Amino acid sequence: MTTNPSAASADKPQFVRLTEAHRKQVGLTVDGVAITALTGDTVLSAILLHTRRVRDTEFSGEPRAGFCLMGACQDCWVQLEEGERIRACSTFVKEGMHVLTRPAGAVEA
Amino acid sequence: MTSIDKTSMQRIVIVGAGPAGVRAAETLVAAGVVPVVIDEAPRAGGQIYRQPPADAGFARSKRTLYGMEAGKADAVHSTMARMLPKLDYRPDTLVWGCGAGQLDTFHAGRQRTVPYSHLLIATGATDRILPFPGWTLPGVYTLGAAQIALKAQGCSIGRRVVLAGTGPLLYLVAYQYAKAGAQVEAILDTNPFSHQFAATPRLLRQPSTFAKGLYYVGWLAARGVRIERGVTLVRATGDRAVQAMTYRDGDRELTIPCDAIGFGYGLRSETQLADLAGCRFRFDPLNRAWLPERDTAGRTSVPGVYLAGDGAGIAGADAAELAGRRAALAMLEDLGHRAANAQAHVVKLDRQLANIAKFRIGLEQAFAPHLDCASHWPDDMTVCRCEEIDAGTLRRCIRGGEASEINRLKALTRVGMGRCQGRMCGAATAELLSAETGKPIAEVGRLRGQAPIKPVPLSIALMAELDEAPDHLAAIPEHARDE
Numbered sequence: 001m002t003t004n005p006s007a008a009s010a011d012k013p014q015f016v017r018l019t020e021a022h023r024k025q026v027g028l029t030v031d032g033v034a035i036t037a038l039t040g041d042t043v044l045s046a047i048l049l050h051t052r053r054v055r056d057t058e059f060s061g062e063p064r065a066g067f068c069l070m071g072a073c074q075d076c077w078v079q080l081e082e083g084e085r086i087r088a089c090s091t092f093v094k095e096g097m098h099v100l101t102r103p104a105g106a107v108e109a
Numbered sequence: 110m111t112s113i114d115k116t117s118m119q120r121i122v123i124v125g126a127g128p129a130g131v132r133a134a135e136t137l138v139a140a141g142v143v144p145v146v147i148d149e150a151p152r153a154g155g156q157i158y159r160q161p162p163a164d165a166g167f168a169r170s171k172r173t174l175y176g177m178e179a180g181k182a183d184a185v186h187s188t189m190a191r192m193l194p195k196l197d198y199r200p201d202t203l204v205w206g207c208g209a210g211q212l213d214t215f216h217a218g219r220q221r222t223v224p225y226s227h228l229l230i231a232t233g234a235t236d237r238i239l240p241f242p243g244w245t246l247p248g249v250y251t252l253g254a255a256q257i258a259l260k261a262q263g264c265s266i267g268r269r270v271v272l273a274g275t276g277p278l279l280y281l282v283a284y285q286y287a288k289a290g291a292q293v294e295a296i297l298d299t300n301p302f303s304h305q306f307a308a309t310p311r312l313l314r315q316p317s318t319f320a321k322g323l324y325y326v327g328w329l330a331a332r333g334v335r336i337e338r339g340v341t342l343v344r345a346t347g348d349r350a351v352q353a354m355t356y357r358d359g360d361r362e363l364t365i366p367c368d369a370i371g372f373g374y375g376l377r378s379e380t381q382l383a384d385l386a387g388c389r390f391r392f393d394p395l396n397r398a399w400l401p402e403r404d405t406a407g408r409t410s411v412p413g414v415y416l417a418g419d420g421a422g423i424a425g426a427d428a429a430e431l432a433g434r435r436a437a438l439a440m441l442e443d444l445g446h447r448a449a450n451a452q453a454h455v456v457k458l459d460r461q462l463a464n465i466a467k468f469r470i471g472l473e474q475a476f477a478p479h480l481d482c483a484s485h486w487p488d489d490m491t492v493c494r495c496e497e498i499d500a501g502t503l504r505r506c507i508r509g510g511e512a513s514e515i516n517r518l519k520a521l522t523r524v525g526m527g528r529c530q531g532r533m534c535g536a537a538t539a540e541l542l543s544a545e546t547g548k549p550i551a552e553v554g555r556l557r558g559q560a561p562i563k564p565v566p567l568s569i570a571l572m573a574e575l576d577e578a579p580d581h582l583a584a585i586p587e588h589a590r591d592e
Contacts, residue, residue, distance in 0.1 A: 014247060014248055014368070018289050018290050020166075040162035067250055068235060068250075069257040074563070075495070092165075
């Protein structure tokens with residue numbers, strides 16, 4: 001595994017799938033980018049298997065990537081394209097889901 | 110035996126389907142009672158025996174998932190599965206409010222009020238967090254989170270993982286990670302080995318649990334996993350995500366490159382519901398936290414409200430199973446139910462629980478949190494990750510004489526006022542207040558709970574229900590609404 005110590009670039013994944021990789025694939029988008037997850041992945045896992053950021057804080061705008069994974073810290077709220085807000089750690093991926101990690105209308109290219 | 114449901118209008122509700130809730134339900138069902146079991150998770154087991162998502166193709170055996178606890182996990186899961194036809198089971202359901210004999214719940218975008226005559230709160234625990242600079246960086250998780258990622262998702266929290274803090278979970282997670290093939294860079298235990306050695310006599314009250322702990326440490330050491338004890342966590346650093354963990358060992362500062370950190374200092378009880386139910390609290394020196402009062406059977410100060418499991422004070426999963434049974438027997442007794450052999454059962458449960466309580470004192474001795482940490486926190490370290498309140502803001506408020514009590518400090522600075530309601534920052538704020546004021550932690554106050562105890566999304570589905578439940582929406586304070 002190669003690592004570049006000088007940059008914690010957000011395009012690297014945070015999570016590593018160690019096992020249980022033989023589940024059915026599910027297609028979804030995160031901020032318009034198509035990604036593939038597996039049935040039973042949480043939205044949080046799906047995002048973090050591709051990048052190291054899940055949301056930005058409301059005040060400083062710092063990146064966050066969840067913290068407790070058990071629905072207590074409330075630090076992984078994201079939005080679905082239809083407007084519904086979800087806690088990424090306790091919502092499972094669905095085929096065709098469109099996840100927005102930035103407030104609606106502020107999606108960056 | 111009399112069936113209570115047929116003879117009265119009693120409605121028994123259990124919140125939480127972990128080891129305490131499941132064993133309580135089992136005891137009630139055996140007595141002919143049909144309890145309502147409400148659980149926020151989609152499957153029973155709680156955090157400790159959390160199951161991977163159902164029908165998703167997860168294939169690991171219970172032995173792989175729960176190791177030496179596989180038998181206990183399986184027993185809790187299969188007990189629940191067997192009882193399903195005899196229960197009113199409501200998984201995936203958040204209880205966000207409680208008062209005057211009813212619970213406010215939220216499921217699949219819908220609000221629902223659940224009345225109760227008797228309520229068992231078995232809401233479990235989360236990691237006890239004492240922060241270090243950089244703890245809000247992406248890649249820094251709780252130890253519990255690290256375990257959930259592996260158990261319920263088959264994932265590691267990173268490629269190169271540092272596990273830090275203290276408590277039994279530290280070594281268990283390290284063992285589970287290393288065994289699953291994750292790269293554990295180091296275990297940074299803030300307690301010196303001497304504490305763990307000194308606690309041995311008390312820990313031997315539960316010899317098999319003690320032996321498992323020794324086994325994990327031995328297994329890790331034999332595989333060359335780096336274990337540092339008696340260290341101080343200095344800071345996590347990185348550009349928009351964690352890249353290294355720095356700790357101090359004596360006079361030396363050492364840095365370990367990593368892309369993930371899991372940390373925690375034991376567990377803290379989820380007590381918000383007991384608070385809303387009106388239970389009286391007392392400061393518990395062992396847990397270093399305010400806990401709802403209860404008798405040995407689990408009765409609170411409010412008639413009809415009972416507690417069991419880690420939500421009533423940390424004692425672990427085995428104690429939770431016993432306490433769940435015990436509280437259910439107390440409920441049955443209070444309902445006037447005469448079960449055969451109940452008294453013998455009670456005597457045995459009370460003896461087992463007393464023994465675990467002594468073990469628990471030993472655990473706290475072995476894994477005491479780092480108590481003088483608050484005075485070392487730099488002013489620019491975030492304490493409250495929801496509202497982004499740093500230590501300096503809190504210190505200025507305390508030193509200026511504006512606040513010497515935690516709820517006053519919350520009102521003035523918004524610490525603990527965010528979405529998590531102080532679950533992540535409450536312990537740290539209390540430690541900081543104690544360090545700054547010189548008052549014992551028992552005297553800096555108790556962070557009060559408030560409905561909704563977790564954010565309730567005002568989804569389109571819920572808005573459509575406005576006509577049905579206007580009172581409940583009005584009960585959600587403006588600031589806590591999520592849209």
